[in-house]
Amino acid sequence: MDIPEHYRYSVIPHIMIDGAAEAIKFYTEAFGASELFRLDGDDGRIVHAEISVQGSTLMLGDAEGPFGPPGEAGTSVLLHVYVPDVDALTARAAAAGAELLSAPADMPYGARQSMLRDPSGHVWIFLTPIAA
Template structure:
């Protein structure tokens, strides 16, 4: 029997404490845990969640399998990646993340591209943006707004 595969792009996060990260994502973003695979010493070698209808994978940091280097955002001094959530009630979803322990990076504001948008950093160093489209904006309006930003 062949296994059906659905092509996808999924974020795969490395964290210092995967079990605590799962708990945080449940509280902050309403995640649903799909499963976890414990490894040596209780560290998780794999876990999967759904957040906002999409799958997110994560695992504990295993420097021993990465030339002795940690690959968590904290060990790297930050992250160049932002994971974006488009939501229908950005005010409550943003507040939920902050109440769960996320740090505000950029407060919620109406943006020139038509979204109410803000950014948070989770306790594990990963950055998340939350946005809700609030008005239609033409490409010309965006271009004009960009000119005014400079």
């Protein structure tokens, strides 16, 4: 069996959230995500969902059992996404409710970058390549 194209050559982040349905709505509004798949549990919680953000697949679900959302001390996971216009996406995400951690800025490694925290507590780094 072939590995599906959108899973090939990548490490697929799978994040657990309190309120996965609300997170999907936020990611759609803030980051232009599209929902690929959703498996709802009998209790209405999302057991497993997949969304596409800028062509990359992100798996998520409602936190339960041994899996939990980011703690108050922060998170050990950063989600990096290259986008065509980091300034526009940052403005869109902030308007949708993301917390701006660092405004778009040109970095010495050849990218314009911003950092945002989503309402679930996950930290996203968005980058647009620029001339170094």
